[in-house]
Amino acid sequence: MTSRLPLGTLFNVLTVIVGSMIGLLLQHVFTPNMQEIVFQAVGLGTVLIALKMMWRLPEGKMLIFLFALILGGLTGEIIGLETFFENISNYVKSLIGNRDSSFSEGLITAFLLYCVGSMTIVGSIEEGISGKKDLLVVKSVLDGFSSIALASTYGVGVAFSVIPLFIFQGSLTVLAKRGKHFFDPVTVDVISAIGGALIFGIAINLLKIGDIRVENLLPALVVGVVMVKVSPWVKGKIG
Numbered sequence: 734m735t736s737r738l739p740l741g742t743l744f745n746v747l748t749v750i751v752g753s754m755i756g757l758l759l760q761h762v763f764t765p766n767m768q769e770i771v772f773q774a775v776g777l778g779t780v781l782i783a784l785k786m787m788w789r790l791p792e793g794k795m796l797i798f799l800f801a802l803i804l805g806g807l808t809g810e811i812i813g814l815e816t817f818f819e820n821i822s823n824y825v826k827s828l829i830g831n832r833d834s835s836f837s838e839g840l841i842t843a844f845l846l847y848c849v850g851s852m853t854i855v856g857s858i859e860e861g862i863s864g865k866k867d868l869l870v871v872k873s874v875l876d877g878f879s880s881i882a883l884a885s886t887y888g889v890g891v892a893f894s895v896i897p898l899f900i901f902q903g904s905l906t907v908l909a910k911r912g913k914h915f916f917d918p919v920t921v922d923v924i925s926a927i928g929g930a931l932i933f934g935i936a937i938n939l940l941k942i943g944d945i946r947v948e949n950l951l952p953a954l955v956v957g958v959v960m961v962k963v964s965p966w967v968k969g970k971i972g
Contacts, residue, residue: 739857739860739902739906739907740860741856741857741860741866741868741869741870741902741906742857742860742869742898742902742903742906743899743903744869744870744873745847745869745872745873745876745898745902746898748873748874748876748877748880749843749847749873749880749891749892749894749895750892750895751877752877752878752879752880752881753880753881753883753884753889753892754884755881756880756881756882756883756884756885756886756891757884757885757888757889757892760885760886760888763885763886768886771882771886772940772941773939773940774882775879775882775883775939776936776939776940777936779846779932779933779935779936779939780933780936780940782929782932783929783930783932783933783935783936784929784933785929786925786926786928786929786932787926787929787930787933788926788929789922789925789926789929790923790926791919791923794919794923794926797923797957797960797961797964798923798926798927798930798957800956801923801927801953801956801957801960802927802930802953804952804953804956805927805950805951805952805953805954805955805956805957806946806949806950806953808952808956809946809948809949809950809951809952810946810949813949814948814951814952815948815949817948818841818948819837819841822836822837822840822841822890822893823837825893825896835886835887835888835890836888836889836890836893837890838887838890839883839884839886839887839888839890839891839894840890840891840893840894840897841894841948842883842887842891842935842938842939843879843880843887843891843894844894844897844898844901845931845935845947845948846879846883846932846935847876847879847898848897848902849928849931849932849935849947849951849954852868852869852871852872852875853872853901853902853905853928854905854921854924855868855921856869856872857869857902857903857905857909858905858906858909858916859909860906860909861905861906861907861908861909861911862909862910862913862916880892919961920958920961920962923957923958923961924954924957924958927953927957928954930950930953931947931950931951931954934947934950935947
């Protein structure tokens with residue numbers, strides 16, 4: 734019998750909060766050089782995660798992958814998702830009276846790193862469908878350690894990433910529970926591959942070798958799902 738609560742996500746929230754608190758305690762211990770090497774280490778680790786996720790792209794789905802990123806990016810630019818996320822983080826920042834200039838960057842970076850990934854998608858769906866939390870527990874431990882590194886550099890904004898994390902990840906579990914047949918293996922793999930591309934963008938930003946507007950690329954995840962579901966119908970019409 735599965736629980737009505739997204740317990741895996743609640744555990745994830747707890748590990749991020751604990752990790753962030755530890756990171757904040759270490760914040761004044763880390764020198765600028767130590768903070769830079771932490772960024773580089775997390776960035777390089779993120780590259781590996783991104784590549785493994787993109788490798789899951791099913792055979793014959795490359796065009797869906799590319800068009801989802803293009804159309805999703807254009808959608809994000811048109812509706813101004815990057816500005817939307819910045820406004821929300823600035824609002825939270827003003828509510829708690831925080832004046833740290835890196836608050837918004839920390840919140841958004843942590844949220845994207847924790848939520849736009851195959852472990853998030855597959856783990857949340859797995860909990861929703863079967864009640865298994867194993868993958869989310871592993872993800873939670875990894876996120877906890879990552880939050881130590883991120884909070885030591887970005888500050889308290891990382892801890893507040895648990896708010897969108899809970900909403901996004903918990904909602905995915907609830908949706909999977911109610912629409913089990915919707916999330917077939919091909920759909921999950923395409924979402925994971927697109928998520929890997931976004932994670933790769935985060936790695937580029939962490940390593941400071943480019944400026945990828947990852948927030949504006951988020952609609953690519955939705956576009957990818959729509960294209961996977963519509964493509965058999967389109968092929969049938971063309972055929």
